[in-house]
Amino acid sequence: MATTTITELVIKDIRFPTSLEKDGSDAMHKNPDYSCPYVILNTDSNLQGHGITFTLGKGNEIVCFAIRLMEKMVVGRKLSDIFGNFGNYWRELTSEDQARWIGPEKGVVHLAVAAIINALWDLWAKMEGKPLWKLLVDMEPEILVSTIDFRYITDALTKEDAIEMLRKMDLGKEQREAEIKATGYPAYITSCGWLGYSDEKITELATAAMSQGYTRFKMKVGADLQDDIRRAKIFRKVIGYDKVWCVDANQKWDVQESIDWMVHLAEYKPLWIEEPTSPDDVLGHAAIAEALKPHGIAVATGEMCQNRVMFKQFFQAKGMDYCQLDSCRLGGVNEILAVILMAAKFGVPVCPHAGGVGLCELVQHLSIFDYIRVSGALENRMTEFADHLHEHFYQPAIVKNGCYQIPSEPGYLVGMKKESMEAYEYPNGKTWQRLFDDGTFSRD
Amino acid sequence: MATTTITELVIKDIRFPTSLEKDGSDAMHKNPDYSCPYVILNTDSNLQGHGITFTLGKGNEIVCFAIRLMEKMVVGRKLSDIFGNFGNYWRELTSEDQARWIGPEKGVVHLAVAAIINALWDLWAKMEGKPLWKLLVDMEPEILVSTIDFRYITDALTKEDAIEMLRKMDLGKEQREAEIKATGYPAYITSCGWLGYSDEKITELATAAMSQGYTRFKMKVGADLQDDIRRAKIFRKVIGYDKVWCVDANQKWDVQESIDWMVHLAEYKPLWIEEPTSPDDVLGHAAIAEALKPHGIAVATGEMCQNRVMFKQFFQAKGMDYCQLDSCRLGGVNEILAVILMAAKFGVPVCPHAGGVGLCELVQHLSIFDYIRVSGALENRMTEFADHLHEHFYQPAIVKNGCYQIPSEPGYLVGMKKESMEAYEYPNGKTWQRLFDDGTFSRD
Numbered sequence: 001m002a003t004t005t006i007t008e009l010v011i012k013d014i015r016f017p018t019s020l021e022k023d024g025s026d027a028m029h030k031n032p033d034y035s036c037p038y039v040i041l042n043t044d045s046n047l048q049g050h051g052i053t054f055t056l057g058k059g060n061e062i063v064c065f066a067i068r069l070m071e072k073m074v075v076g077r078k079l080s081d082i083f084g085n086f087g088n089y090w091r092e093l094t095s096e097d098q099a100r101w102i103g104p105e106k107g108v109v110h111l112a113v114a115a116i117i118n119a120l121w122d123l124w125a126k127m128e129g130k131p132l133w134k135l136l137v138d139m140e141p142e143i144l145v146s147t148i149d150f151r152y153i154t155d156a157l158t159k160e161d162a163i164e165m166l167r168k169m170d171l172g173k174e175q176r177e178a179e180i181k182a183t184g185y186p187a188y189i190t191s192c193g194w195l196g197y198s199d200e201k202i203t204e205l206a207t208a209a210m211s212q213g214y215t216r217f218k219m220k221v222g223a224d225l226q227d228d229i230r231r232a233k234i235f236r237k238v239i240g241y242d243k244v245w246c247v248d249a250n251q252k253w254d255v256q257e258s259i260d261w262m263v264h265l266a267e268y269k270p271l272w273i274e275e276p277t278s279p280d281d282v283l284g285h286a287a288i289a290e291a292l293k294p295h296g297i298a299v300a301t302g303e304m305c306q307n308r309v310m311f312k313q314f315f316q317a318k319g320m321d322y323c324q325l326d327s328c329r330l331g332g333v334n335e336i337l338a339v340i341l342m343a344a345k346f347g348v349p350v351c352p353h354a355g356g357v358g359l360c361e362l363v364q365h366l367s368i369f370d371y372i373r374v375s376g377a378l379e380n381r382m383t384e385f386a387d388h389l390h391e392h393f394y395q396p397a398i399v400k401n402g403c404y405q406i407p408s409e410p411g412y413l414v415g416m417k418k419e420s421m422e423a424y425e426y427p428n429g430k431t432w433q434r435l436f437d438d439g440t441f442s443r444d
Numbered sequence: 445m446a447t448t449t450i451t452e453l454v455i456k457d458i459r460f461p462t463s464l465e466k467d468g469s470d471a472m473h474k475n476p477d478y479s480c481p482y483v484i485l486n487t488d489s490n491l492q493g494h495g496i497t498f499t500l501g502k503g504n505e506i507v508c509f510a511i512r513l514m515e516k517m518v519v520g521r522k523l524s525d526i527f528g529n530f531g532n533y534w535r536e537l538t539s540e541d542q543a544r545w546i547g548p549e550k551g552v553v554h555l556a557v558a559a560i561i562n563a564l565w566d567l568w569a570k571m572e573g574k575p576l577w578k579l580l581v582d583m584e585p586e587i588l589v590s591t592i593d594f595r596y597i598t599d600a601l602t603k604e605d606a607i608e609m610l611r612k613m614d615l616g617k618e619q620r621e622a623e624i625k626a627t628g629y630p631a632y633i634t635s636c637g638w639l640g641y642s643d644e645k646i647t648e649l650a651t652a653a654m655s656q657g658y659t660r661f662k663m664k665v666g667a668d669l670q671d672d673i674r675r676a677k678i679f680r681k682v683i684g685y686d687k688v689w690c691v692d693a694n695q696k697w698d699v700q701e702s703i704d705w706m707v708h709l710a711e712y713k714p715l716w717i718e719e720p721t722s723p724d725d726v727l728g729h730a731a732i733a734e735a736l737k738p739h740g741i742a743v744a745t746g747e748m749c750q751n752r753v754m755f756k757q758f759f760q761a762k763g764m765d766y767c768q769l770d771s772c773r774l775g776g777v778n779e780i781l782a783v784i785l786m787a788a789k790f791g792v793p794v795c796p797h798a799g800g801v802g803l804c805e806l807v808q809h810l811s812i813f814d815y816i817r818v819s820g821a822l823e824n825r826m827t828e829f830a831d832h833l834h835e836h837f838y839q840p841a842i843v844k845n846g847c848y849q850i851p852s853e854p855g856y857l858v859g860m861k862k863e864s865m866e867a868y869e870y871p872n873g874k875t876w877q878r879l880f881d882d883g884t885f886s887r888d
Contacts, residue, residue, distance in 0.1 A: 098475070107551020152722040154700070306550065
């Protein structure tokens, strides 16, 4: 490690035409094409780091372009210099003197950071010969917190707090590791309930998921109240009332509208309403959470929560009963660790956002780490799963009996198959060429 | 207007090497090169719209790239379709089904929207033969609010509230217009107090500004407390204690650090501390504001406040005693109108951020409109002025006796001189070529 140097940053614009089947459709995003800016870090050793961030198609090239402009801060660096003070390096990437103006720490530039940082953690885990979750679980608290930039969060969590929390959880961590390896980590399934799916397709998919052992489900809502009520009935008819059922509005409503709409769905007993309104509206979410509490409905959000400063406020204001951090919107693992630790301090369960492409492969590591090393709890915890696009990865996330199986191979594990990259690279990959040629898609 | 159509969107990457003189230097941005993605909208009539957004140099090309990807939503559109329901069009630009994932409504994509929207308002004002402020002042309330997207803010301000507020201010608007034309709009000057300037340069510039009639000043702080104290003494010695003096930390501190640091500067009687901490930290600013109130120091922020949803919360939480909205970070005039109206409703004075390049030219219109049509007040109001780069505009903002003079020519008035564009287009403009050739700057 001491001398290993990053020699090349390769970027690929990978897109999948998921809009054709309405996979991923919701009240705000009717036709997503799940996509990822894909980063490969080559080194002068045999190590190679793979990382992604995630988008819905258009704009994927903007994020790729932003990653390219960060190349100078990556190529030529020694891994030992980066990992030796990863928190400092993270700040260097996120707070470049001139470039921070166009963020800071949010949107395009932060997604770009996520792809690079995720690739670096893949490198680190491979170097240590461990899956990412195990790298994190085995880390000394002082090393682990050295990767975090505590700027702007010390009023909620200091480095000393974090070390103390991790130290306390030393007790029983081997047992929790053995246990989670045996049982797997609880998953819930989203891919039965996309908004663009017909009633028949929902019935069919939910029935199939039940037979596969799923006990936790999510359905998209927010386009039309009568539709939502009809679909809620269908869902509950298939899964019964002893299973967990959540709904997700993907930011469709204003504050009062969220409350009014959800009161109508209360009789179907959703565990949570996810993203009722703007992802930026901490106080709005807090108002909704307070109003819906008497109706037994919690508020979940986080997949578009831009950075640790926003999560801090969601925790402080009680605007988030469930924390759905995203592995590719936050600035990679370093910032995610800060959020997981803050969530534990405020007693908020972390139920990461996944689905898309590659997100399930990533977040499983975060949840396993959270259980073994931070929260020590499974109650009210579950990680999203959507059954799309896993076939493109060498080591796909595996869910059995409604639980993520614990990965054992070294890395952060988003290595994409060579043939998939060739087919889905945009716009010149073979599949895209075919879709343009036959008129299914038009070129931008 | 009925048939005028946008035929072309021209984008220029314009940058000025301001880092050479440390103009604009602060605690977080030591070497900014003031830059703008510059948009020209050509039409099939003789009308041409000019708009900008603003950056500190690196990343200017990312914003230009994002603007280019929005071209399809702009070129080919009829102005009557856009202005006939400008609020809807604004939502179309900011909430494109796939692209909103990489924002939404923040960072790179929102800066790109700002440049386009600003150019559209320039077109509209020119079409009506009025400066932007006058176009807004003369607009019927119903038309004015039709440009605003009220999504996510109806818990603070509805369309009906906004119309009522504007109606109420009908009374006396002619008088206020006449009055402000005679006196000008109060300005404060920032360009005497950049962090990278020597004590001698500060003394010299502040003395000169006093002799030009300025009575309101701002100084950068946050790098070193002893330096700040020394510079505060210099400033107060030159300007005395009867003048307004503000300080600006540009997000340097955490919450408690902000409070502790400012207590040490309290004896120099700053009116406000600007951007003490993360621009995303609504609750942090509220905590700082509460703690500094007994010390007579207010909290100002807003230049990096990403959208109306964040401003709404700053107002709700009392995290912003002065609202420093930015003409190029918010999504152009449409969203700014929402913020100005919310500020009035919550009783928060609007003191727009300016400086940079072109920002003074833009914000003067917003302040004049605010006075005549919304707040009706000058108390505690002043608009930033920094004396850099005005020579590049055909109709530069003019400050006399510490007041912005009221512009009278049609448009939003950021038309940049042809020769300036040729010299400063990056990287091929003549000035940049010279700076690369003589080794002053290296090419990226």
